[in-house]
Amino acid sequence: MLALQGAFALHLDALGRLGVEGLEVRTATDLAQVDALIMPGGESTTMSMLLESQQLFAPLNTAIQGGLPVFGTCAGMILLSAEILDGRSDQRCFGALDMKVRRNAYGTQIESFETDLDVAGLDEPFHAVFIRAPGVEALGPGVEVVSSHQGEPVLCRSGAVLASSFHPEVTNDDRLHRLFLETIAGA
Amino acid sequence: MSEQETNRETGSPLVKRGLAEMLKGGVIMDVVNPEQAKIAEDAGAVAVMALERVPSDIRRDGGVSRMSDPEMIQGIQETVTIPVMAKARIGHFVEAQILQSLGVDYIDESEVLTPADETHHIDKWAFTVPFVCGATNLGEALRRISEGACMIRSKGEAGTGNIVEATRHLRSILGDIGKITKADNAELFEWAKQLQAPLPLVQEIAETGELPVPMFCAGGIATPADAAMTMQLGAQSVFVGSGIFKSSDPSRMAEAVVQATLNYQDADILAKVSTGLGEAMKGLEMATLETKMAERGW
Numbered sequence: 001m002l003a004l005q006g007a008f009a010l011h012l013d014a015l016g017r018l019g020v021e022g023l024e025v026r027t028a029t030d031l032a033q034v035d036a037l038i039m040p041g042g043e044s045t046t047m048s049m050l051l052e053s054q055q056l057f058a059p060l061n062t063a064i065q066g067g068l069p070v071f072g073t074c075a076g077m078i079l080l081s082a083e084i085l086d087g088r089s090d091q092r093c094f095g096a097l098d099m100k101v102r103r104n105a106y107g108t109q110i111e112s113f114e115t116d117l118d119v120a121g122l123d124e125p126f127h128a129v130f131i132r133a134p135g136v137e138a139l140g141p142g143v144e145v146v147s148s149h150q151g152e153p154v155l156c157r158s159g160a161v162l163a164s165s166f167h168p169e170v171t172n173d174d175r176l177h178r179l180f181l182e183t184i185a186g187a
Numbered sequence: 188m189s190e191q192e193t194n195r196e197t198g199s200p201l202v203k204r205g206l207a208e209m210l211k212g213g214v215i216m217d218v219v220n221p222e223q224a225k226i227a228e229d230a231g232a233v234a235v236m237a238l239e240r241v242p243s244d245i246r247r248d249g250g251v252s253r254m255s256d257p258e259m260i261q262g263i264q265e266t267v268t269i270p271v272m273a274k275a276r277i278g279h280f281v282e283a284q285i286l287q288s289l290g291v292d293y294i295d296e297s298e299v300l301t302p303a304d305e306t307h308h309i310d311k312w313a314f315t316v317p318f319v320c321g322a323t324n325l326g327e328a329l330r331r332i333s334e335g336a337c338m339i340r341s342k343g344e345a346g347t348g349n350i351v352e353a354t355r356h357l358r359s360i361l362g363d364i365g366k367i368t369k370a371d372n373a374e375l376f377e378w379a380k381q382l383q384a385p386l387p388l389v390q391e392i393a394e395t396g397e398l399p400v401p402m403f404c405a406g407g408i409a410t411p412a413d414a415a416m417t418m419q420l421g422a423q424s425v426f427v428g429s430g431i432f433k434s435s436d437p438s439r440m441a442e443a444v445v446q447a448t449l450n451y452q453d454a455d456i457l458a459k460v461s462t463g464l465g466e467a468m469k470g471l472e473m474a475t476l477e478t479k480m481a482e483r484g485w
Contacts, residue, residue, distance in 0.1 A: 004449060005212040005233060026449070041209045043233040043269055050231060050449055074209070088228070088268060103268060109292035110315045112202045115195040131205040132270065132292070170205050 001025060001034075004050040006042020006075060010169035014177045028059040036069040036185035038177075039076030041131065041167050044084075044103065047075055048091045057092060064096045069160040069185040071177075077156075077163035078103060078134050085137060096161045098140025099153075105135025105165075117166075119147040119155060121183070122175055128154070128166035135165065160184055198315030200337065206270065206292065206317060207338035207401040210234055210424055214414070214445050215403070217241050217428040220259065221266035227431070230441030234270040234292070236426065237263045242299050242346025243429035243468065246478065251301045254282040257289055264290070272319070277484055278304025280313075287316040293338070295319050296331075298483035299345045299428075308484070311335030321405065323356045323481050325363040326382035332400055333385045339398060341422070342481040343406015346429050348470035350407045352481055353417060357404055361421045368396045406481065409434075409467045411447030411460050418451035433468035440464055 001008050001015070003024035015022040015038075022038075025031050037060075039047075051057040064070055064080075072080040078087070082095040085102040106112070112132055116125035126147070136153040139145070146162075147155035155164045155176075162184055168176040196202070213233030218224040224235045239255040240248065254275050264271050270292035275282035277296055282303075286294050296309050298321050311318040312335035321342035322328035328339045341360065343353030367378055367389060375393055379386040391399055404422035408414050409430040417425055425448055427441075434440040443460040450456040473479075 003212075007208040007211060009211070010208060042211070043209065043213060045228065045269060046213055046231045046233050046445070050445075053231075053446065054449075086268060108290040109203075109206050109270065109317065110287065110290060111197065112206065113195050113197045114199055114202055129201055129205050131202065131209055167205060167208075170201060170208060 002037060002039045002047075002076070004042075004054065005046050006040040007167065007169055008040040011038050011040050011073075011177075014169055014174045017174055018178055018181065020181060026054060026056075028056055031056065031059055031063060036181070037063075037071075038180075039070060039072040039079055040169065041074035041076065044075035044078040045088050045091055047079060048093075051092070061094055064094050064161070067160055069180070070096065070162070071180040071184070072161070072163040073167055073169060074131065074133060074165060077101060077165055080161055080163050082140075097156060097158050097163055098143055099136050099156065100138040101134040101165075102137050103134050104132050106130060106133050108132065115149065117147045117149055117154065119176070121146070121179060126168070126175060127171055127173060128164075128168070129170050130166045133165045157184070203317035203337040204400055207319070210270070210403075211401060212449065213424050214441075214448050215272065215424065215426045216431050216441060217426070218263065218432070221262045223432055223437070224263040224267045226438050227441055228267045228269050230438060231445040232269060232441065233424070234272055235263060235267060236272045236274065236295060236428075237291075238274050238299070241429040241432060242480070243348070243433055244346075245299060246346040253300060254279070254286065257285065260286075260289055260291065274300055275309070276300040277302040278307050278309060280309045283309050283314060283318075287314055291316060293317050293319055296336075297321065298342060298480045302483050306485070308334050319403070321481070321484060322360065324359045326384045327484065328360055328398060328402075329382060329384035329388045332388060332398070336400065338401050338403060340403040340405040340426055341417075342484075343404070343408070344473065344476070345406045345480050346471075347407050347473070347476070348409035348430060348433070348468040349473065350409070350413045350416065351473060353404055353406045353408065354420065356406075356481070357417060357420045357422060360398075360402070364392055364397065367392050408444070409470060411443045411457060411464075414444045415447045415451035415457050418448060424448070429468050435465035440467070
């Protein structure tokens with residue numbers, strides 16, 4: 001669990017409910033001990049800077065290119081993307097998902113919303129909370145859209161990488177965490 | 188598609204509290220112009236608080252302190268990509284309406300400004316934008332939550348660069364939460380009465396062991412060590428007001444406070460980031476204060 005800033009404690013609660021041990025990752029030494037990683041929601045610009053100052057960006061990049069299963073939510077999706085629109089010029093991303101994302105695509109906090117989504121692989125709709133959420137603007141051919149909202153992709157997968165523009169950790173519905181652990185991380 | 192549109196909801200408690208969750212483990216910095224906002228964002232702030240004067244200047248200048256000029260707030264919104272918060276006076280629901288109209292991401296109903304109502308706080312449920320409110324004790328925190336606040340911050344004593352009041356407020360709030368988790372059901376009624384707080388919120392705390400909303404710290408943080416101490420005491424993020432831009436090297440101080448908030452348990456890193464920062468803001472002793480801002484609000 002990447003624990004530089006943001007809603008990492010809520011993700012750890014979800015992992016705990018699923019009987020999975022979650023480790024807070026703040027250094028390269030922590031990273032070496034995990035089998036899969038979740039990148040939480042939070043401020044993507046802050047996280048990008050802290051990844052650098054904690055000397056975590058390069059080892060994490062190597063791990064992701066080497067096939068580490070990763071689930072990124074909101075800011076995590078931004079970090080996993082290939083190109084960031086409306087970000088800071090010095091903001092970095094891992095390019096693990098061949099897609100462009102626009103930060104705060106839905107507007108400021110008063111435009112933040114919750115809604116039900118149909119998700120491929122889940123029987124019942126998933127209640128999703130979007131907080132100053134990013135929007136996916138362009139997708140490469142290798143990226144599978146697992147769920148959309150009003151025609152826009154909001155949950156995407158490519159290989160061992162899953163990313164949502166919403167926050168599955170703020171509700172008590174653990175189905176997406178389970179989906180990630182079982183079908184992607186092979187737990 | 189039509190089904191998705193009908194159940195799409197903005198301004199719900201979950202959506203409002205959600206942003207506070209995303210700000211955890213971060214630093215929210217007071218800024219008075221776009222240049223300062225840029226420095227804050229460059230240093231890794233998770234949000235900025237736009238206000239006309241930092242608390243230490245409000246304290247020095249005196250007079251009535253109000254919501255900032257919308258032009259200044261918009262200038263900051265155009266400059267940074269991180270969330271922008273702004274302050275409304277306690278009870279001044281029209282300032283809050285204006286701030287919501289400007290599209291700020293969070294409103295701080297703040298004791299740092301001069302209160303506009305001596306009895307009532309803003310009915311925060313009536314707004315789409317979320318609110319943060321200050322508290323000196325658990326009762327005050329729960330009253331603010333019952334009015335719709337989605338984030339609580341300890342008040343501390345703003346503009347003093349003195350951490351002692353923030354420490355008192357954090358210890359008081361978190362200490363009482365600890366005691367409530369050990370109380371039996373019958374004692375919870377007495378707790379609610381003593382705290383002058385709604386019983387269901389007291390019962391919720393007894394069950395979960397924490398406030399129903401995120402709990403941040405504000406008021407008097409002037410150094411990286413101050414930030415780390417409030418995090419070790421149990422704050423989930425820190426607000427830094429005058430402490431950044433009243434120091435001799437704001438950019439370095441801002442970065443150091445961000446590093447200290449992340450690495451708050453690692454004394455080696457804290458030592459490193461505390462080194463050579465220049466002068467911290469000049470602090471004030473509590474006994475010398477003419478106005479105690481923390482006493483505003485009820």
